[in-house]
Amino acid sequence: MSLDTHQASAELTEEELATLDAHWRAANYLSVGQIYLMANPLLTEPLRPEHVKPRLLGHWGTSPGLNLVHTHLNRVVKARDVDALCIWGPGHGGPAVLANSWLEGSYSETYPDVTRDMAGMARLFKQFSFPGGVPSHVAPETPGSIHEGGELGYSLSHAYGAALDNPDLLVACVIGDGEAETGPLAASWHSNKFLDPVRDGAVLPILHLNGYKIANPTVLSRLPETELDDLLRGYGHQPIHVTGDDPAAVHRRMAEAMDNALDRIAALQRAAREESSTDRPRWPVIVLRTPKGWTGPAEVDGLPVEGTWRAHQVPLTAVRDNPEHLRRLEEWMRSYRPEELFDENGAPRATVLACIPRGRRRLGATPHANGGLLLRELPLPPLERYAVEVDKPGATLHEPTRVLGDMLQGVMAATADRRDFRLVGPDETASNRLQAVYAASGKAWQAAVLPVDEHLDRHGRVMEILSEHTCQGWLEGYLLTGRHGLFSCYEAFVHIVDSMVNQHIKWLRTTRRLPWRAPIASLNYLLTSHVWRQDHNGFSHQDPGFVDHVLNKSPEAVRVYFPPDANTLLSVADHVLRSRDYVNVVVAGKQPCFDWLTMEEAKVHCARGAGIWEWAGTEDGTREPDVVLACAGDVPTQEVLAAAQLLRRQLPELAVRVVNVVDIARLLPSEAHPHGMSDFEYDGLFTVDKPVLFAYHGYPWLIHRLAYRRTGHPNLHVRGYKEIGTTTTPFDMVISNDLDRYRLVMDVIDRVPGLAVRAATVRQQMEDARQRHHVWIREHGIDLPEVADWTWDG
Secondary structure, eight states: OOGGGSOOOOOOOHHHHHHHHHHHHHHHHHHHHHHHBSSOTTOSSOOOGGGBOSSOOOOOTTHHHHHHHHHHHHHHHHHHTOEEEEEESSTTOHHHHHHHHHHHTHHHHHSTTSOSSHHHHHHHHHHBTSTTSBOSSOOTTSTTOOSOTTSOSOHHHHHHHHHTTOTTEEEEEEEETTGGGSHHHHHHGGGGGTOOTTTSOEEEEEEEEOSBSSSSBOTGGGSOHHHHHHHHHHTTEEEEEEEOSOHHHHHHHHHHHHHHHHHHHHHHHHHHHTSOOOSOOOEEEEEEEOOTTTTSOSEETTEEOTTSGGGSSOSOOOTTTOHHHHHHHHHHHHTTOHHHHBOTTSOBOHHHHTTOOOGGGSTTTOGGGSGGGTOOOOOOOOGGGTOOOOSSTTSOEEOHHHHHHHHHHHHHHHTTTTOOEEEEESSOTTTTTOGGGGGTOOEEOOSOOOTTOOSEETTOOEEEOSOHHHHHHHHHHHHHTTOEEEEEEEGGGGGGGHHHHHHHHHHHHHHTTOTTSOOOBOEEEEEESOGGGOTTTOGGGOOOTHHHHHHTSOTTTEEEEOOOSHHHHHHHHHHHHHOBSOEEEEEOOOSOEEOOSOHHHHHHHHHHSEEEOGGGSOOOSSSOOSEEEEEESHHHHHHHHHHHHHHHHHOTTSOEEEEEESBGGGGSBTTTOTTOBOHHHHHHHHOSSSOEEEEESSOTHHHHHHHTTSTTGGGEEEEOOOSOOOSOOHHHHHHHTTOSHHHHHHHHHHHSTTHHHHTHHHHHHHHHHHHHHHHHHHHHSSOOHHHHTOOOOO
């Protein structure tokens, strides 16, 4: 329902204050219990060392603030009947989010063995950061979460991604002051310039300043309030401050701030949706200042703790061995007056539960945090509508990503009403030849528009910001809440999100083991402007290593594809956009590329993942090949085919097999990856004893790593990128890295028994061609005519 269904509240009554405080105290009690206890959860007997866990793990410092936010979100969600989701940026405060999920009942519904009574409380406590239990961070196992708290910086971009195309959703986002120092978080403040107040939901940032990180003060907490306000206003927000350490006063201020913020959001949405305002909204942000480790021990062993960095993790560390620490822990836990909060059976009392909304309105039960429940099949158009005609291999050229752009336009058009597909990228949609999508949707933009601007659209679903972190965060939040998307990026600079993709892959691997988590749409990368055609931008733009990084991760969750032409790219794109629970990396060129396969051939070849191109080789079916020329990637494929053509002309008696690999994981053994080949399949394709010359798009040692267990691995020789690059001609890039057709022919002569002497003249001709190239480009500045004008005539 609209946030506008409830107007500004009057000051809290004493009864409302009592219920909020009771809920907050209960959450704090449960948070402490998770960190420390493995028995005696309600302190029904004096605390003894054996009741305490032998290893104390977890983060107390942020938990009281998170519990305060959760308590007050409960109040406004219930009062206004709001559809809400919360992103917990200080996700290492896992005890707080788990405590609140248990209190509201969503945890017991998800995990029936953790009942909402004394036995369930004991299980909740013991399982936390315990072998066979649950992580200390907010994690996939946590109901209501879409954000792994193990790495900081991504909460706000996740929140905006969740709000996109969710017009009735309120996404609260708690940002820790340590997290606020990270680069990804700093860039994500600008997401409000892309949030459409008409068709998107609202994001309410809550900047929680408790003063310290692990061992140091935080920058924003030490800024004077006026300077911090200037910063937040500069980002386009209107700050609302809540400061204090007296619980009753803070409750009243927090309730007022929440009502104020939601009333402002409602007014901004009403102005845009009903009054057709086109002014860029200045959304509210709550700045919450409370002590780190609030309500915990004020001092321990004569040193201050509450309000200092010492409260960050475990304030009392020697509870099993130090009787004074044990006494202090019991005193601390009893200060919350658990007998007022839980009945004799351990169930929360009615006062504690009074502020909690019902059903799916509970923050731990919202389907937006289990996006697969909301996911619909993507309406993908027939590939034949966009396929390029191929009468024979290599007779025509197309720019593969431009062809893909036509298909993506069709996807954008098909989702125009349902609005559940987005294309994101760092200022590169047109550069990557995908600009056809603008015919179906412009670029999201809420800031000023000048007459010279093109394709800007207040309601657009193409999103560009020159921050790969923000693009990644937006798309992750969008996918995790049940939608579809594609991330287009220059190959060299996708490395910027290496750490973010790590976290997403870990999330997917974990959720696959949680039956209550429904599968979500895959995170799809299109990497183009790649290493072999960055001859104009030079060395800084030449790095194909993202594939190596991704293939280090869980085999069940990662897929990598190298479509060699336009039709294979269409086939791969159709596959990855239909897939679930993967990270798919597609590497494809945007420059003119030869068309090798018809659409039907492309579908079959991509389904196979790797196969023989009979038309490209010289096998006659009566004997085994003398050599296998393998390739993965568009430029390596062209060089292999050019080498095969040279061999046909120069050494016609040689039996050459050409193998193209689209799905690079096919090289792995079947027991190591779901897409891997059995040894029988691999040996049949590559042979067990013949030389295999493999031209690969990226770093050559990856192919060796994938195939090292194969029988024929000693015969495998890989050419690829050797970290040699500069501003030069396209063919000079392959020459410099020994991936060129002439070098491949020389490799064949060097490795096929008997050719070294018999084909010495041919080898010399190849070396002469490389030298001729070297002289030519330095005189003319372009590639040799025999290379630039080459065509396949097989």
